[in-house]
Amino acid sequence: MTTLPQAEQIRVALVDDQPLFRGGIRMLIESQPDMTFVGEASDGAQAVHLAMQIKPDVILMDVRMPGTDGLEATREIVARGLRSRILVLTTFDLDEAVAKAVAAGASGFVLKDADPEFLLAAIRTVHSGAEVFAAQATAELIRRFSQSPGRLGGEPPEFATLTEREREMFFHAAKGMSNGEIAAQEFLSEATVKTHISRVLTKLDLRDRVQLVVYAYEHGLL
Structure with a gap:
């Protein structure tokens, strides 16, 4: 057996x-x-x-x-x-x-x-x-957190390495949009969106989408 x-x-x-x-x-x-x-x-x-x-x-x-x-x-x-x-x-x-x-x-x-x-x-x-x-709840949490003293300002150097399309993906994700929502808005496949997001995370040395949201608010990018 x-x-x-x-x-x-x-x-x-x-x-x-x-x-x-x-x-x-x-x-x-x-x-x-x-x-x-x-x-x-x-x-x-x-x-x-x-x-x-x-x-x-x-x-x-x-x-x-x-x-x-x-x-x-x-x-x-x-x-x-x-x-x-x-x-x-x-x-x-x-x-x-x-x-x-x-x-x-x-x-x-x-x-x-x-x-x-x-x-x-x-x-x-x-x-x-x-x-x-919940992406929107996380964004609201980070928004409140980032308004406290000690918030970083200005565009960090590594952000300049993103392509125009990668920046679009970054801002969509930072606003709490899912891969499906981004794909629908940009007329792309979810697989393509996932690939772009993965490249963004790699270039910015971020672990996941939560850290991406944190990064956006900490640096005043939204």
């Missing part, structure tokens, strides 16, 4: 300062056949240590915690080049701390009161390499 290979387990860790919330999320994760709960922490400092020692695939990260918060932990984990994908948990849908976490390298955000099925889908999406957020 041929034994089918076991499906890859998504190794999930949780960082939150509320024990009751951690317990509920742990039970939810452990109820899923394709997920394994590998650890938890109650503050950002513990989160960095957990990420280094256990190397989870996905870290659910609360941003507002006493001591070292989730924003600092996200920055540290990303700066260390750890491969864990970070999904931010937030109570508010327009939270400046979340915008900063996304700018620091988080792969998306989910409201704490989201349906359990949505959270599970978000974990699977982030693990697959994609991001989780």
